[in-house]
Amino acid sequence: MSGFIERLRKGYGKKLVSLHAWNGWIVVILTLTGLILVGGFWRGFLGEGRVWIKWLHIVVGIASILPVLYYLALAGKHWKQLKQKPWQRFNVLVVLGLLLGWFGSGVLLWQFKAVGPSVSNIALVVHDLLTWIGLPYIIYHSITRAKWLKEPSRRTIQSERETVDVHPAGVPQPIYTRRAFIRGAIGVGLAVTLGPSFMKWLGNSIGSVGGTQTIDKLIENDANMLVPAPQPLPASAPPMGGGAIGQFRVYTVTPIPEFSNDNWSFTIDGLVENSFKWDWKQFVELKRTVQVSDFHCVTGWSVYKNTWEGIPLKELLKKAGVKPGAQTVKLYSGDGVYTDTLTLEQADMDDVMVAVMHDGKPIPSDLGGPVRLVVPKMYAYKSVKWLNRIELIEGEHIGYWEQRGYANDAWV
Numbered sequence: 262m263s264g265f266i267e268r269l270r271k272g273y274g275k276k277l278v279s280l281h282a283w284n285g286w287i288v289v290i291l292t293l294t295g296l297i298l299v300g301g302f303w304r305g306f307l308g309e310g311r312v313w314i315k316w317l318h319i320v321v322g323i324a325s326i327l328p329v330l331y332y333l334a335l336a337g338k339h340w341k342q343l344k345q346k347p348w349q350r351f352n353v354l355v356v357l358g359l360l361l362g363w364f365g366s367g368v369l370l371w372q373f374k375a376v377g378p379s380v381s382n383i384a385l386v387v388h389d390l391l392t393w394i395g396l397p398y399i400i401y402h403s404i405t406r407a408k409w410l411k412e413p414s415r416r417t418i419q420s421e422r423e424t425v426d427v428h429p430a431g432v433p434q435p436i437y438t439r440r441a442f443i444r445g446a447i448g449v450g451l452a453v454t455l456g457p458s459f460m461k462w463l464g465n466s467i468g469s470v471g472g473t474q475t476i477d478k479l480i481e482n483d484a485n486m487l488v489p490a491p492q493p494l495p496a497s498a499p500p501m502g503g504g505a506i507g508q509f510r511v512y513t514v515t516p517i518p519e520f521s522n523d524n525w526s527f528t529i530d531g532l533v534e535n536s537f538k539w540d541w542k543q544f545v546e547l548k549r550t551v552q553v554s555d556f557h558c559v560t561g562w563s564v565y566k567n568t569w570e571g572i573p574l575k576e577l578l579k580k581a582g583v584k585p586g587a588q589t590v591k592l593y594s595g596d597g598v599y600t601d602t603l604t605l606e607q608a609d610m611d612d613v614m615v616a617v618m619h620d621g622k623p624i625p626s627d628l629g630g631p632v633r634l635v636v637p638k639m640y641a642y643k644s645v646k647w648l649n650r651i652e653l654i655e656g657e658h659i660g661y662w663e664q665r666g667y668a669n670d671a672w673v
């Protein structure tokens with residue numbers, strides 16, 4: 262072991278320089294792919310690409326531990342060299358903390374099935390938190406480096422040199438200068454291109470820590486205009502689950518559709534004895550029930566104790582009368598793009614619900630209102646938003662995200 266470390270330490274200075282460069286590129290790739298994964302615009306735009314980006318993020322993420330381990334093997338010597346430079350020591354600790362934290366939480370997110378929703382929920386919060394703290398830190402770091410280059414007095418003094426080029430051999434200054442310039446340019450590029458969505462995401466995420474305000478905002482900004490408003494059952498208002506814990510992230514692969522009495526209907530057809538097409542007035546007359554359930558997205562976030570009010574899917578199927586040849590329940594979104602399926606057996610679970618209300622209030626358009634599916638025992642990509650058609654079909658259908666690489670097995 263010590264022989265190995267000895268060998269590592271040969272050419273120590275050069276190694277630290279290339280380590281720093283490698284690590285910089287890894288962070289850039291993880292940042293770009295990570296910010297794309299956050300969602301919003303990119304979700305709809307990328308489609309299948311999102312799954313590739315996710316894999317790239319995970320593979321590079323796992324690889325990111327290598328420079329860290331390599332550095333740790335050299336750290337003793339480096340640490341001693343930084344004895345007179347507390348600020349640089351601090352910087353080393355921040356960067357190591359960020360990288361290890363991102364790695365640890367990232368591995369948990371990657372292994373979300375093995376660790377379960379409550380762990381991956383925490384991992385996502387940590388992963389995000391490190392991103393909010395770490396990115397500004399790293400962007401600032403890159404930008405100040407670029408600035409310093411313009412000040413000859415600082416360029417030559419020690420204070421400008423940190424981790425990488427404090428070493429006896431000395432690095433030719435131009436190499437470092439060019440590298441710092443590239444990093445500065447990347448920092449500025451990142452800030453300009455990703456700044457707005459980063460800030461928006463920051464706002465949303467902070468809101469999501471702060472409790473119930475955000476959902477009220479979503480209700481306030483409801484784009485749907487459907488009358489009459491559904492009246493909650495006593496078990497819904499006040500919500501029998503006591504109110505949802507956690508915050509939904511608004512996910513959509515299309516613009517949020519808007520519905521009114523004129524353009525909304527709900528159809529159940531295909532291999533059924535009686536097909537139906539309800540308008541909103543008829544639909545709110547259907548008998549509803551209330552359930553409390555948790556909601557888990559594969560990305561790692563969950564919302565607990567949702568009180569959903571709606572029509573159990575099995576009741577709708579009973580009403581329509583499933584014909585013997587039918588094998589699959591195909592679910593259509595009113596966005597015109599998103600679909601998913603359940604087997605007849607899955608659709609028969611008691612808690613699969615065609616939901617109309619959440620915590621005693623109409624579901625806002627951002628969260629899939631007026632009517633969305635909820636499948637509590639499965640990851641939420643099965644929970645089709647703006648549900649407006651159920652078709653019973655023979656054979657299979659591959660849903661939107663399943664076509665793009667998500668597991669057909671969505672059991673939590």
Ligand code: HEM
Nearest residue numbers: 288291292295296298299322323363364367368370371560
């Ligand atoms: C510079 C370091 C990193 C940054 C800036 C970063 C950033 C991000 C961001 C912003 C997200 C989106 C989270 C969200 O949806 O709110 C994300 C997701 C994720 N990250 Fe990282 N990450 C980094 C390192 C890693 C590492 C080291 C791993 C380890 C394997 C990793 C694995 C994951 C996974 C599995 C997801 C969830 C992807 C999904 O299902 O959408 N990340 N990351």
Ligand SMILES: Nc1nc2c(c(=O)[nH]1)N[C@H]1C(S)=C(S)[C@@H](COP(=O)(O)O)O[C@H]1N2
Nearest residue numbers: 509510511512513514558594599628641646
């Ligand atoms: N029509 C439609 N339904 C959808 C999606 C979508 O993009 N479009 N995303 C799914 C995914 S991946 C999740 S996690 C949940 C998110 O629900 P929310 O936006 O109400 O939080 O909706 C699911 N249903």
Ligand SMILES: [Mo]
Nearest residue numbers: 558559641642
């Ligand atoms: Mo999801």
